[in-house]
Amino acid sequence: MAEDLAARIAAKQDELIALTQDLVRIPTLNPPGAHYRDICEYLRKRLSLEGFSCEMVRATGAPGDSDRYPRWNIVARREGSRPGDCVHFNAHTDVVEVGQGWTRDPFGGALEGDRIYGRGACDMKGGLAASIIAAEAFAEAHPDHAGAIEISGTADEESGGYGGVAYLAEQGYFSPERVQHVIIPEPLGHDRICLGHRGGWWAEIETRGEIAHGSMPFLGDCAIRHMGAVLDAFERDLFPAMAARRTALPVVPDGARHATMNINAIHGGEPEQASDYTGLPACCVPDSCRIMIDRRYLVEEPFEAVQGEVIAILERLKAERPKFDYALRDINRITPSMTERDAPVVTTVSGAIRDILGQDPDYVASPGSYDQKHIDRIGRLKNCIAYGPGELELAHKPDEWISVAAMVSSAQVMGRALEKLLLPEG
Numbered sequence: 001m002a003e004d005l006a007a008r009i010a011a012k013q014d015e016l017i018a019l020t021q022d023l024v025r026i027p028t029l030n031p032p033g034a035h036y037r038d039i040c041e042y043l044r045k046r047l048s049l050e051g052f053s054c055e056m057v058r059a060t061g062a063p064g065d066s067d068r069y070p071r072w073n074i075v076a077r078r079e080g081s082r083p084g085d086c087v088h089f090n091a092h093t094d095v096v097e098v099g100q101g102w103t104r105d106p107f108g109g110a111l112e113g114d115r116i117y118g119r120g121a122c123d124m125k126g127g128l129a130a131s132i133i134a135a136e137a138f139a140e141a142h143p144d145h146a147g148a149i150e151i152s153g154t155a156d157e158e159s160g161g162y163g164g165v166a167y168l169a170e171q172g173y174f175s176p177e178r179v180q181h182v183i184i185p186e187p188l189g190h191d192r193i194c195l196g197h198r199g200g201w202w203a204e205i206e207t208r209g210e211i212a213h214g215s216m217p218f219l220g221d222c223a224i225r226h227m228g229a230v231l232d233a234f235e236r237d238l239f240p241a242m243a244a245r246r247t248a249l250p251v252v253p254d255g256a257r258h259a260t261m262n263i264n265a266i267h268g269g270e271p272e273q274a275s276d277y278t279g280l281p282a283c284c285v286p287d288s289c290r291i292m293i294d295r296r297y298l299v300e301e302p303f304e305a306v307q308g309e310v311i312a313i314l315e316r317l318k319a320e321r322p323k324f325d326y327a328l329r330d331i332n333r334i335t336p337s338m339t340e341r342d343a344p345v346v347t348t349v350s351g352a353i354r355d356i357l358g359q360d361p362d363y364v365a366s367p368g369s370y371d372q373k374h375i376d377r378i379g380r381l382k383n384c385i386a387y388g389p390g391e392l393e394l395a396h397k398p399d400e401w402i403s404v405a406a407m408v409s410s411a412q413v414m415g416r417a418l419e420k421l422l423l424p425e426g
């Protein structure tokens with residue numbers, strides 16, 4: 001049976017290529033969140049023909065949602081002929097900006113040899129196309145399957161997922177009563193299972209001073225020097241402490257197994273002038289300096305401890321350093337997520353990888369987050385992985401591409417997983 005379905009999927013290779021090209025050619029750039037309705041309409045037309053009932057859901061009022069750029073999502077569901085579990089494939093439909101350095105049309109979907117090029121080909125329209133072909137081939141081969149198959153195309157993953165999976169999860173679309181297994185075909189590789197991701201905390205730290213004439217800085221208080229003390233304390237205490245922590249989650253690349261922090265931006269003093277401004281700077285002691293931190297934390301680190309060690313450093317400086325004052329503003333929090341290795345979706349997909357590829361899967365976790373966080377925290381659904389074709393390193397890069405062979409293999413694995421989950425003899 002496994003070979004029948006795998007052969008049926010291999011025979012759909014041209015259809016898989018055409019579908020991927022069609023999806024790449026819809027420029028669903030985020031920001032601003034363009035053409036979400038168009039891509040949902042495209043998916044609705046296609047999946048309706050295959051026996052899926054489709055719901056279009058606008059995330060009204062979500063961040064970024066407006067009449068000009070509405071946050072449309074689609075949830076398609078195909079009922080089997082008997083009771084059973086529901087297997088849900090979730091893909092985000094948005095893509096990041098094009099950026100510089102392309103040698104192909106970013107929305108052309110050119111096929112060259114084994115590769116389809118385009119923004120979003122790898123992250124993650126190729127994965128979406130593979131899951132659709134897998135589900136359609138499975139439904140054609142086994143029209144009397146048990147349970148249900150769902151396919152969703154969701155908005156805004158690249159900007160936090162609040163107008164996409166988070167919204168759907170709040171509406172109950174990912175409740176454990178409705179959905180039992182979730183596979184997110186993000187580009188982690190057709191032979192790897194991604195169990196989850198690290199957490200994240202974005203915050204702005206501001207140090208405050210007092211403005212004065214720059215020739216007499218002793219009459220003011222320099223906010224940038226205070227920030228220098230903050231950065232120095234981070235270098236001496238925080239970065240070594242983070243580097244000493246290592247997670248049991250198999251995060252790739254290896255450097256991301258440690259707790260990390262990026263300082264995204266620093267701003268202080270006089271604002272930068274436009275490049276055509278020919279005047280000289282004014283002489284002022286800066287009264288404010290701000291940095292943006294992006295702290296990625298491990299599943300083993302409680303959020304309160306992550307935030308607490310930054311606050312402890314700032315409070316220590318406040319006690320030790322004359323006139324030091326600060327403000328700390330939360331920008332965003334991401335909950336870390338890790339699915340257990342013996343969860344049903346993990347053992348099923350690893351069995352499918354063994355059946356199709358003849359090898360054991362690698363288990364990995366993602367350094368950055370993806371929509372699993374919302375399915376876990378809001379949906380309370382723990383049986384979720386990322387599994388899909390493509391190389392993560394190509395995501396967001398110029399000349400992004402997806403391998404047709406990897407899409408076919410991963411579609412075969414997804415089809416095999418459906419057999420194991422939705423056929424009694426699977």
Ligand SMILES: [Zn+2]
Pocket residue numbers: 092123124157186187370
């Ligand atoms: Zn993605």
